[in-house]
Amino acid sequence: MEPRHCLVTGANRGLGLEFTRQLLAGGARVVATARHPGRATALNALAGEHPGRLHVLPLDVAVARSRDELLRELPLVLGQRRLDLLLNNAGVLHGGERFGQVAEADLETSVRTNAIGPFLLVQALAGLLADGGIVANLSSEIGSIALRREFRTPSYAIGKAAQNMATVMLSQALQPRGIRVVALHPGWVRTDMGGERAPVLPAEAVAALLQVLERLGPTDSGLFLGPDGAVLPW
Template structure:
């Protein structure tokens, strides 16, 4: 991962208490990174806190509910104390929500609103809030903002009515990724939307084809392989472009 093993950079992962978020934290720590792991209830994040004990000084766990302004603002206040003058080299916007079993005619307004707040609005506003702490690109690559998206958010690939609140939320998140890429381009910061595949997590279910470890390994390779101009793109875990 270019330049993120430098001692003056951290990784920030949201939704880090389980699933893909927890696996990102694990693998980044193995690579020698310093990580800030954010989740809604750190006190209940047993696996995450065990990792913090195993990696003293390299993993900090902070509270974050990405859907609320107060929680985002509190994280922004806490981050400089944890970063101690460092910058964020990788932001993984992983926190998300999926409502299963939705049927046309019975889709709830509350589920649509929750999906938009969690999957689209929250990551966009969090990135905006921490933008000043992201590493600029000058003589070396700038920060990468990796938004965990889904091919379900691809308009071109929707051929059936399925998980509408999640699909709408991820489609909106994809637009947010493109806009953030444009806003942060002058600073050499790249923003990408990444589809991890069908992963065995609480969200993906036990029948999914990929383990969290397989998915994260592939996604980190995609992030490592990003070129200077690879921003505002929608990629799968092989690094192949997906249609919007």
């Protein structure tokens, strides 16, 4: 992978941290965000190992004021450069939901964090994206309407389904600049969100998804892709 400039949200743990680690290993310069950077021990340690190539900035993607602050700070880090890759990884999942007991607040939080926030972040940062670059939204097959066969994590499923629509809308908006926007399903990954029973390790999932991104062509914008690059149904 040629050196490039990337932004990864939700980079303090799990897939976000692993994306940051592998992008750095590939020669990229990375801006990694976390809601509470001071508590992001592993991420800050990684920044110490890559001085000048990894910048850690605060971001709560669901909060307008936080997005605005990132928009003010990012040009100071990038200088005259533009982002070749914006990876919307930050998300939230409420486990243990049962029909009849799904909380309105959990639904609102999921849609705001998983769909509204990433959409508005891309809109805000559009001027800092490089023409021909990539916006990758970390989605899930749980957000696929066509694949749902059970009542499970409804707030997460609804949030990711909304995020998938946001992906398609953004792909249309950014198409004139050659910016490819895709939704990615990483598989069932062994993270805090995926749980200990998940069969796929974060390093394996991220390596597969980075290969998918490397292979993206100009006509692939607006697709929902699995870790093997196969197109998933909406």
